[in-house]
Amino acid sequence: MWGGVGMLIVLSVLLLGVHILEARRARDIGLPLATVIPDIEKRLNIIEEHVELARVNEAINRGAPEEFVHMYVLPRDASMDRLVSSIEVLRDVLIKDGKLLKMTSIDIGDNIVEGEMSRWPVRFTVNVTEEGLRTVSLFLGIAGFFTVADVLTEQEIRQLFLYAESENPVGIIALEQFLSADLLKYTVEYQSLMDMVRKSFVSPAFDRLFTVLQEDSLLKDVRILLGGELGERLRRNNLWPLRFITVDKVTVTDGEAGTLEAKFETSAYSSK
């Protein structure tokens, strides 16, 4: 009999422990989850709605940027005429502005095949003012980037989306149009693109973020570089978008009369 009593007491204590654990789980895990889940559901619905809207928009507008990339940014052929012409336009504009004094010939080396792409070493040396060096570096820095989204980092794009989610989920269309705007169009129609996005998101917080983004990201450099005659001449000569170029090596030495001699070793890319 006593053995049975002992066993029943032990089992009762265990069951009591289970009750306490379950109550704690409900308090420590269940209640916080119950408050968080509705927010996640709401956010998920908004993002899924964004994806749907973006897909509809994509079906209408997609295609053109991809085609430009295949034709001009990463062309399949080895022709360098557009690349040389675009550097020539840069040279002419800089000479006209008094920012470039001398430029050597553009040397293009043999192509190097790397997986799905080919790379051509492109070298040239310029005698420039400080401002001229800045312009040449900016030109090479954005060469190959085509749309606004291309020059923004993932964090910058995510921040824009977070505001879109909380403020106006339907505004994703305006945001997408802004992100997919061609950089040359962005510099020309800067104000109207900004107004289009601002109409969809009216809060001061978004306005602040959007303004900071225009000033602190590569977008500011793009406006400085393409906003003047250089952008206009690239557009007029049908040289936009630029060939994809990376800067591999730069040597800058002090030149005569406060100028700088900059030797650029870059790579121009093609798809195979």
Add this chain to the structure above:
Amino acid sequence: MNNKHQYVVEDVPSLKEAGERLAFPLFLFSLILFCFLLLSWAFLLPYISQVHMGGERTGVRELQSYHRELTERLVHAEDARERTVLPILDPLYLELRSKKLAMPSFLRVHEEVRRIAARIVPDIADAVTVERLDFVADTGALEITGRTGHVGPRSMTVLAQLTDALLQSSFIESLNQPAFTRQEDASGFFSPFLIRAQLTIPSVPSYE
């Protein structure tokens, strides 16, 4: 009359007898307690440990698995949105774009070096002269050649200040200390230098 109290001495039960008498009630008590707790565990506990969410009662385990599922769906949806909103999805283009954004920017490096050199001795414009800058993007290697001077016998101190300022800047990961020497020419004391530095590689997440 005999007033003397008479005490009837009864037998005091032994422990064993007491145990035998108590055993059954205790057994009954523990049996009933166990049955109640068992019933509570089976029927009451699942009900009272549920939480209200959206007008419905849900168990904690269901809530946890639903939360996991929602989080996974959210991550996928965010990825899908980023991919859909990026106008160009060519894999080669995305690879090169990520590579280019992850490279240190020559322009930023050049401007930062010039800015730091100018602010070491703000009153003397040519206290630090950068004569040559060699920048290699792939390896993030930077070589700065120049001289410090026009500061009297302090040229080596100014050079030390320059290396300290470069080390403190966000774009330089590390540098080899230059040889500290002081020479003299017609313009006075000067310290030529060659600083080899390793640049910080910016971290840019890939869309691939």
